[in-house]
Amino acid sequence: MYYRMKYESPLGPMILAASDTALVGAWFDGQKYMYGELQGCVMRDEATPILKKAARWLDDYFAGRMPAIMxxxxxxxxxxxxxxxxxxxxxxxxxxxxxxxxxxxxxxERTGKKMSAQAVGGAVGHNPISIIIPCHRVLGAKGQLTGYAGGVDKKIALLHIEGVAVK
Structure with missing residues (x-):
């Protein structure tokens, strides 16, 4: 069983999703690849303890308190x-x-397999737990802004929250 709840972030509404044991999703409402692997799964609208904890984590993040991912x-x-x-x-x-x-x-280095930046970009773009798994911290080869499933405007705002100057 999966559960979801709405979270009102300073950057717009988000949907948080969890199983009985862990957070499985955090998306800006309407973002690209929303629900990912969970597309079509039944989700009950219920603010479970895990979802409430994720909301508190996001509150801390947006307040600049640097909560630990783990x-x-x-x-x-x-x-x-x-x-x-x-x-x-x-x-x-x-x-x-x-x-x-x-x-x-x-x-x-970890796998011994040749890897392209494009393949990595595809995986980064499909990150189902926005902000908490910080895909917004990945930039192009020369430090330039690249796409973000939630919108480049949100990527810029998230980096600014963290004190990162972007080009």
């Missing part, structure tokens, strides 16, 4: 490759950025 049980649904990319996103410190190419090199 303070929440996360279980993003996706392929093994995507889950590896999302794990690496969680290693990017608050207020720091990386590039798709740097993530591709990290995956090559």
């Amino acid at each position: 303070a929440l049980p996360l279980a993003p649904q996706g392929t093994e490759f995507r889950r590896l990319v999302w794990y690496l996103l969680c290693q990017i410190p608050y207020g720091k950025t990386t590039t798709y190419g740097e993530l591709a090199r990290e995956i090559e």
